[in-house]
Amino acid sequence: MENLIISNLTKGYFKKRALNNFSYSFKKGMVYGLIGPNGSGKTTLMKTIYGLVKATKGNLSINNDKISFKTRKNIAFMPTEDVFMSSLTVLQVLNFYNDTFEDFSLEKAHQILENMKLSLDEKIETFSTGMRMRLKVTLCLARNVEFYMFDEPLNGIDVISKDLIKNTIISMTTKDSTILISSHALNEMELILEQVLFLNEGSLIKDINLEELRDTENKSLESLYWEVYNV
Ligand SMILES: Nc1ncnc2c1ncn2[C@@H]1O[C@H](COP(=O)(O)OP(=O)(O)OP(=O)(O)O)[C@@H](O)[C@H]1O
Numbered sequence: 001m002e003n004l005i006i007s008n009l010t011k012g013y014f015k016k017r018a019l020n021n022f023s024y025s026f027k028k029g030m031v032y033g034l035i036g037p038n039g040s041g042k043t044t045l046m047k048t049i050y051g052l053v054k055a056t057k058g059n060l061s062i063n064n065d066k067i068s069f070k071t072r073k074n075i076a077f078m079p080t081e082d083v084f085m086s087s088l089t090v091l092q093v094l095n096f097y098n099d100t101f102e103d104f105s106l107e108k109a110h111q112i113l114e115n116m117k118l119s120l121d122e123k124i125e126t127f128s129t130g131m132r133m134r135l136k137v138t139l140c141l142a143r144n145v146e147f148y149m150f151d152e153p154l155n156g157i158d159v160i161s162k163d164l165i166k167n168t169i170i171s172m173t174t175k176d177s178t179i180l181i182s183s184h185a186l187n188e189m190e191l192i193l194e195q196v197l198f199l200n201e202g203s204l205i206k207d208i209n210l211e212e213l214r215d216t217e218n219k220s221l222e223s224l225y226w227e228v229y230n231v
Pocket residue numbers: 013016017018036037038039040041042043044045
């Protein structure tokens with residue numbers, strides 16, 4: 001069943017088209033990857049879905065509700081930017097999120113933090129890049145929503161943090177939720193993604209099911225990426 005439907009979405013910044021007539025129906029329970037070269041429109045797509053960026057043209061809806069600030073109650077978004085003040089402790093950030101989002105679960109947050117090997121009394125200003133990313137993923141995942149989006153959750157972090165993040169995203173979401181992850185880490189992401197959308201200059205140029213890719217073409221995601229973009 002589809003929960004998020006996008007039709008003919010175009011987003012222009014002055015003369016630049018960041019998204020160009022993008023249409024897609026996201027199905028419940030699927031794990032989607034969003035890939036493409038720098039500047040291909042991945043972040044703009046996520047920000048438009050979250051209602052942070054206004055579409056120039058086109059329609060977006062989740063469960064038949066037009067996307068607006070109100071539909072953020074159904075969607076959790078982890079942006080690439082930091083989402084907390086560094087002088088706070090983890091506990092203070094969790095409490096802030098708990099006050100801000102009705103659907104935030106402190107219990108779930110504590111469980112995720114344990115998976116992520118982070119403790120409540122630590123100050124964020126002492127965190128490494130990997131620890132910051134693990135906290136950002138925690139804050140997004142601790143909301144109980146239908147649609148989760150992570151913008152480059154594996155960017156700039158070591159293999160152990162990457163593994164923790166991937167495993168936690170998969171284990172802490174239910175079969176009813178849809179997940180959309182943008183990433184340049186193709187080899188690592190390949191293990192958890194089900195469907196992958198290829199963007200180029202704001203257009204959807206390929207949409208593939210990874211199981212089919214493995215079974216019918218016996219190809220890795222990275223080799224397909226080279227084929228698609230290196231022409
Ligand atoms: N606020 C803005 N003002 C003007 N142009 C913008 C703005 N945000 C994005 N763009 C442009 O829109 C295009 C798409 O950018 P976007 O950040 O969505 O790409 P991306 O695929 O996420 O890139 P990356 O992989 O580097 O994160 C780029 O050409 C970018 O320069």
